[in-house]
Amino acid sequence: MSSRPFGLAVAILIGAVAVVLGYITLQRPLGPAAGPDEIFCYGSVRTHDDDLPSAECFSVRDGLFSSVSAEGPNEKRRRDGHVIPGLWDGHGHLVMYGEFLHSVDLFGSRSFGEVRERLARYLAENPGAGTSDAWVRGVGWDQMALGRMPTADDLEVDDNLRGKFIMFDRVDVHCTWVSQAVLDLLPKDMPDIPGGEIIREPGMGVFCDNAMDVIMGIFPAVTKEKTQEFVRTAMRSLNEVGIVGMHNAGMFPEGLEMLGEMAEQEDLTVRVYSMVECPDRNTFCPDKVRKVDRPDGRFTVRSVKLFADGALGSWGSAMIEPYSDRPDMSGSLLVNSSTLTQLTRSWSAAGFQVNIHAIGDLANRYAIDAMESALRDLCPGEDPAACQARHRFRIEHAQIIHPEDQARMRAMGIIPSIQPTHATSDMKYAEDRLGPERTSAEAYRMQSVLDLGPVLGSDFPVEPADPFQGIFAAVTRRSPHSGFGAGGGPDGWHVEEALSLDEALRGFTTGVAYGGFMEGRAGVIREGAFADWVVLDKPLEDTDIDDLRNMKVRETYELVVVCG
Numbered sequence: 007m008s009s010r011p012f013g014l015a016v017a018i019l020i021g022a023v024a025v026v027l028g029y030i031t032l033q034r035p036l037g038p039a040a041g042p043d044e045i046f047c048y049g050s051v052r053t054h055d056d057d058l059p060s061a062e063c064f065s066v067r068d069g070l071f072s073s074v075s076a077e078g079p080n081e082k083r084r085r086d087g088h089v090i091p092g093l094w095d096g097h098g099h100l101v102m103y104g105e106f107l108h109s110v111d112l113f114g115s116r117s118f119g120e121v122r123e124r125l126a127r128y129l130a131e132n133p134g135a136g137t138s139d140a141w142v143r144g145v146g147w148d149q150m151a152l153g154r155m156p157t158a159d160d161l162e163v164d165d166n167l168r169g170k171f172i173m174f175d176r177v178d179v180h181c182t183w184v185s186q187a188v189l190d191l192l193p194k195d196m197p198d199i200p201g202g203e204i205i206r207e208p209g210m211g212v213f214c215d216n217a218m219d220v221i222m223g224i225f226p227a228v229t230k231e232k233t234q235e236f237v238r239t240a241m242r243s244l245n246e247v248g249i250v251g252m253h254n255a256g257m258f259p260e261g262l263e264m265l266g267e268m269a270e271q272e273d274l275t276v277r278v279y280s281m282v283e284c285p286d287r288n289t290f291c292p293d294k295v296r297k298v299d300r301p302d303g304r305f306t307v308r309s310v311k312l313f314a315d316g317a318l319g320s321w322g323s324a325m326i327e328p329y330s331d332r333p334d335m336s337g338s339l340l341v342n343s344s345t346l347t348q349l350t351r352s353w354s355a356a357g358f359q360v361n362i363h364a365i366g367d368l369a370n371r372y373a374i375d376a377m378e379s380a381l382r383d384l385c386p387g388e389d390p391a392a393c394q395a396r397h398r399f400r401i402e403h404a405q406i407i408h409p410e411d412q413a414r415m416r417a418m419g420i421i422p423s424i425q426p427t428h429a430t431s432d433m434k435y436a437e438d439r440l441g442p443e444r445t446s447a448e449a450y451r452m453q454s455v456l457d458l459g460p461v462l463g464s465d466f467p468v469e470p471a472d473p474f475q476g477i478f479a480a481v482t483r484r485s486p487h488s489g490f491g492a493g494g495g496p497d498g499w500h501v502e503e504a505l506s507l508d509e510a511l512r513g514f515t516t517g518v519a520y521g522g523f524m525e526g527r528a529g530v531i532r533e534g535a536f537a538d539w540v541v542l543d544k545p546l547e548d549t550d551i552d553d554l555r556n557m558k559v560r561e562t563y564e565l566v567v568v569c570g
C-alpha cells in the first residue's frame with residue numbers, strides 16, 4: 007500500500023479563484039505541473055466518448071480535460087501504461103468503509119474460534135479497545151459459515167474478551183452481534199421490534215434490521231475528528247483501486263455537513279455524491295439538509311435514500327410469495343406501500359432524486375409503484391419515461407424483480423443500481439431461498455436490465471471496494487474471491503445475465519455518471535470532463551478475465567480544483 011497517495015502539486019491564484027492542482031498518484035508521485043495546460047500521452051487511452059473511442063493523448067487544464075487527440079507523439083514522450091476513465095462506485099458507504107478499515111475484519115471467518123482469534127489479534131494491535139466509550143467494531147460474520155446464529159456468550163467464553171464492549175455487523179450489515187457488556191446496558195426483557203428481529207435462540211446477542219436501532223441508540227458517539235479520519239482512510243483505499251468517485255448510499259445530515267466542510271478544505275480525494283438519509287429512517291426531512299451541487303463534482307447532495315426491505319440472507323427481503331426454504335416467511339417491509347409512495351412524492355416534489363433500497367420482489371414492486379405515482383405527480387399528462395429521464399429515480403440493489411415489474415421498469419426507464427458481487431456472494435443460498443423458477447426469471451438481473459443503463463457498484467464495506475472484482479463478477483458470474491461459480495464449480499451462475507467487459511466497465515463509469523446527473527462530466531475522457539483517469543499495465547481488453555480478480559492499477563489521477 008502506498009503511504010502518500012495524495013500530493014498537492016501546485017497552487018495557482020487566478021483572480022479570486024484559487025486553483026489547486028492535486029494529482030493523486032499512487033505509485034509515482036508527480037512533479038509540479040508545468041503550466042496551465044499539461045499534456046499526457048500513453049500507450050492507449052480508452053475514452054468512452056463515442057466520437058473518439060480511443061485516443062493516445064489528452065491535455066488537462068483547471069481540473070478538466072481540455073483536449074483529447076487520437077494522434078500520439080513519438081514513442082519516447084509517451085508515459086508508460088494504458089488509460090481508462092476514472093472508476094466510480096455507484097453504491098458504497100464511505101464512513102462505514104473507513105470504520106471497517108479501522109475494525110476487525112470478520113469476512114470469511116468459518117468458526118467462532120476464528121472470530122475470537124481475529125478479535126484477539128485486533129486487540130493486540132489496538133490495546134485498550136473495547137471500553138464503554140470506544141467499542142470494538144467489526145463486520146463480516148455470517149451465521150451460515152459459523153454454523154448457527156452467534157450469541158453474546160460466544161465472546162464471553164474467552165477470558166480476554168469478557169467485559170469488553172463489542173459490536174460485530176453481519177456480512178450484509180442487516181444484523182449486529184454484541185457482547186454481554188453491551189447487552190447489560192439494555193433492559194432485561196426486550197420487546198419485539200416491528201420491522202426487525204431480536205434473535206433469542208440459541209441465546210441473546212443478535213439484533214436485525216429495525217432492532218439494530220436499539221443498539222445504535224446506546225452506541226457511544228464517534229467524534230467528528232475520528233469520523234474524518236475514517237473518511238480519509240476510506241478515500242486512500244478507494245484511490246488505490248482506481249476509484250475517483252462514489253455514490254454514498256445514505257448519510258445523516260450531520261455527516262453531510264462534515265463532508266461539505268471537507269470538500270471546501272480540499273480534503274476529499276474521491277468525488278462524493280451523497281444520498282440523504284434522515285435520522286429517522288424513511289421520513290421526510292428536507293429542512294435538515296442543504297442541497298449541494300458544486301461545479302467540480304467534489305461533493306453533491308441532491309438525492310435521498312429510502313429503505314423498502316431487508317436482506318435475503320436473513321429472509322428479510324419482502325417477497326410476493328413465501329421463501330422456498332421457509333414457507334412460513336415472506337420477509338418484511340420496513341415501510342408500508344402507502345408511506346413509501348407518499349415519501350417518494352414528497353422528496354421528488356422537493357427536487358430530490360429518490361433512490362429506494364429494494365431487494366425482494368414485493369419491495370421492488372412497491373418501489374416501482376411509488377416511483378410511477380411520483381412521476382405522474384411531477385409531470386401530469388407527460389410520458390413517464392420522459393419525466394423519469396429528468397428525475398432519474400433509482401432502485402438500490404434491485405435484486406429480485408417479478409418479470410411484470412421488470413417490464414414496468416423498462417417502460418419507465420427506472421434505473422437499477424446493481425452490485426455484481428452481491429450476485430456472486432448470494433449465489434450459494436439464493437436458489438434455496440427462491441427456488442429455481444424465481445431464480446431464473448427474477449433474480450440478480452444484469453443483461454436483462456442493460457437497456458436501463460445500470461449503475462454498478464460494490465456496496466463497500468459489505469463487499470470489497472475493488473471495482474475490478476465487480477467487473478469480474480459481472481462478466482463471469484463467478485466469485486472474485488474464489489474464482490468459482492455456485493457450488494464451487496468452474497461455471498458461472500446464470501451466465502445468461504452476464505455482461506460483456508465493455509458493458510461492465512460502462513456500469514462503473516458512464517452508468518454511475520448518468521445515475522448521478524454527471525453524464526459527459528464523469529466516467530469519460532473528453533473535453534470538459536473531470537480530469538480523472540486510471541493507468542493500467544495493459545489495455546483492459548487484452549487482460550485475461552481471470553487476472554481481473556487480482557488486478558493492480560498503476561496510478562489513479564484525480565485533478566482537484568477548488569473554486570474559492
Ligand SMILES: *[C@@H]1O[C@H](CO)[C@@H](O)[C@H](O)[C@H]1NC(C)=O
Pocket residue numbers: 342344345
Ligand atoms: C402505513 O404506515 C403508516 C405509518 O406507520 C400508518 O400511519 C398508515 O396507517 C399505514 N397505512 C396502511 C394502509 O397500513
Ligand SMILES: [Zn+2]
Pocket residue numbers: 097098099255465
Ligand atoms: Zn448499501
